[in-house]
Amino acid sequence: MDDLTAYFLVKHHYIPTQFIALDVETTGLDAGIDRVIELAAIKFDLRKNDHIVFDTLINPNVKISRKITSLTGITNLMLTDKPSFGTIANELKEFVGDLPIVAYNAKFDKGFIQEEFANLGIFFGNKFLCAMNLSKVAFSLPNYKLATVAEHCNIQLDEAHRAKTDAIAAGRVFMCAAVTLGHINENPPKKSYTKSSGTDHRSYPPNELGPMFGQTIVFTGELSVTRAEAFAAVSQLGFDIKNTVTQKTNFLVVGEQDANVVGPSGLSSKQMRVEVLRESGVNIKVINEAEFLAMLNS
Template identity: 60%
Template sequence: MNSEQKDFFAKYPYIPKKFIAIDVETTGLNAGVDKIIEVAAIKFDLLSNEHLVFEELINPGFTVSSLITNITGITNAMLEGKESFLEIAQDLHEFIGDLPLVAYNAQFDKNFLFNEFSLANLELTNPFHCPMNLSKQAFTLPNYKLATVAKHCNVPLDGAHRAKADAIAAGRVFMCAATTLGHINEISPKKLSAKSSGANHKDYPPNELGKHYGQTIVFTGELSISRAEAFEAAAKVGLAIKSSVSKKTNYLIIGEQNENIVGASGISSKQIKAESLIDDGIDIQILDEDEFMTVAEE
């Protein structure tokens, strides 16, 4: 350890000298149904500065939707002939070892990794750190999407929504937020109730000139932006905001769920109903916040 490293760790003793920044791309949002199609794990070694990389495309065993291809750039042709998660699980597990894991919006990656490893009879007991939660404490930003926080921290993010690029950015944002805060203790931001949010969807009528006029949208869970901001963005592009999912729903936007409300599955009743309707042939698109913002910016 050179003098510069000694000074750094003396100033920031709570930052692990080694950690794994990890990211997964998936076929959807439900860890109990959807599968991982790409995983990247970056071994941040702050002593040697040799950051080893584990990166694999993974065949989920079924066709990937065009929506996921549009978001990630990962096509079915790219996955053809690739190994399943079961086949790469042992190698990934050994690469991770017992190091702490860092993942942006960690609960999402954690749910998928726990599920996939359990199918391979492997346990994942490593502690997780979430740079998104830390960033919410450290910075005041218009939203806490990885791209927004990375830009604030002067972290390059080339190839967003691909696992390696997102994992590297997550690791660097983790260090930026941690050095700003002076700790890595995750204190979840206070969740606003529907009453205290001050946003009533009826106060945001759809813009008749908007591109999506005539379509409807429903929100579930907490986003990095306020409900008022989400409602305003949806209404601006013509979307009619509804409080419940029905056969007339076009979009369901999934935010971070409170397990005290929805249970350990992390799946809300709105999502369950939407997936049931999709199974019945109803065309409902289930999107995360980043995907919603893409629709809202069209």
């Protein structure tokens, strides 16, 4: 192990030094019905900077659709003389061992792999880590398709929707996201929800010289700033702060909602009121915290 590798492993100790990056191509989307037609497992060994490949097409013993062929480039003829999953199952299980498995949209790959092993009476209980979920925490992107995130991380993805290429990209995206975040927690704990203190919006009259004078703004949910800080900022811009949504409301700023309060809909009463008014033709702009902070900065 060279000094640079040793330094990387110490600095990023939360990344497993060995893991399997895995991807499957399938006949469809339902693990209970559809079958695996291609599988790639890449053994990432960060101590040796070595990546051993287990890669094979698999005969599902069913016809694959034109849609799947169009998506993957895999044809029925290509699978005719390939092994069944049962033929390669033991070799795959030995290759993977007890290492954690990284996949992109891991719920999908996990479902298919476990179902294929279960059909053979074999339990497959390796821990799965989702590179897509980690990317959603690490990066702010227009979408989280593998190709989009790979491009963001400067990772080459020449042949998307083929198992080996996607598996390698998933492993590298996982590491890029982990290094960016400083951890591999796909679902970091949310800040505890604390109800805003009873800050009186009437204590923040609009600045008549502000660029937004004459505009009315309402807040719902929790922001990363206090209500007092938010009220002070918008009043300085000239906004008239109100506590309820009416036909005269121009902006509704939506923060994090307390699920125990808003219920299954996830919408506060103020958000629901906006929807009703919009249906009657009232133009109210609804913005999230990021848009709100951008407005303040501009």
